[in-house]
Amino acid sequence: MLVLLHTSPVHVPVFEALRDAHHPGLALRHVVREELLERARVAGPASVTEDLGELLASAAADGAGAVLCTCSSIGGVAEALAEDAGLPVLRLDRPMAARAVALGPRVTVLATTHSTLGPTVALVEEEAARAGRPVDVRTVLVDGAWELFLAGDRVGYLGLVAEALDAIGPADADVVVLAQASIADAADQARTTVPVLSSPRPGLAAAASAAAPAE
Template structure:
């Protein structure tokens, strides 16, 4: 069984669909805690670390073979405590960051929530350092008004704003969609620049990493 820690219920059908397409037979358990993101934004990601650890411990007790955190804002907090739980704890955006570094060229990070930008840029820098890659620091693009659309439940409006912002980027080797909720915006863009999102590669990494027998 694979446990997924979400900070929005919109991720549940997305990951269920990816499981059905790419990993049939894998059992997913969704843990949805919207309050974690609100608190992380208000007080900083470290403020939610004890509760994240409690949720992971509960997932382990329920038989999870791995935990995947789908929120980029608190992903580093979840990943940092992995050694305490005896199973892999992954952040959904790490495989995406590795792919962005491997692609070469300037990287532009697009986000709807300002608090997501710094963790994503830090992750990309860490992946570049691990591969001895040098180059310009990732640039960031905050999509004005998009997060308000997301919070209001206007998914199409949210994705359209993200796609329109992505289409303004021309001088990049790759564009990174920092939040898992942005993934479908890639299908609405017209840019020739490769656009990377995290759900599919993140889920694949978690499925592969599951502890044996769980």
């Protein structure tokens, strides 16, 4: 069983669909804790450490093979607790970051909430160092988009992100990283010729592998 830790219920059907399409038979259990993101936005990611530790301990006790944190703002904190939890704990965006640094040194990280930018930039830089590649990370915060997300206006939310993507061209970046799972679908609407990477599909694939029973 793979436990998915979300900070918004909108992610549940997304990952159910990805499981059905690419990992049939994989047992998923979804845990949604919206308050963790709000606290991380106000007080910083470290403020949710205790709660994450309890959630991971519960997942381990329930027999989870692995835990996947789908929130970029707190994914690094969850990942760091893996040894204490006694099971694999993955952050959704790590495979995406590894792919990004392989595509070129100029990486643009695009997000709709400020709390996501710092952790994602740090992750990209970490993956670049691990690969021995140079990296120059630029950030784009899409003003006004997060308010639309909170209001439930998904069409408007993704539309603003797509507009921001279209403002990025080959002269600006080698690759764009979408820092949140909630904006992944904006890549399908954008017309930019720069490669745009999102986290849900590669992140779930990595977690599915980690959760598989050892042969």
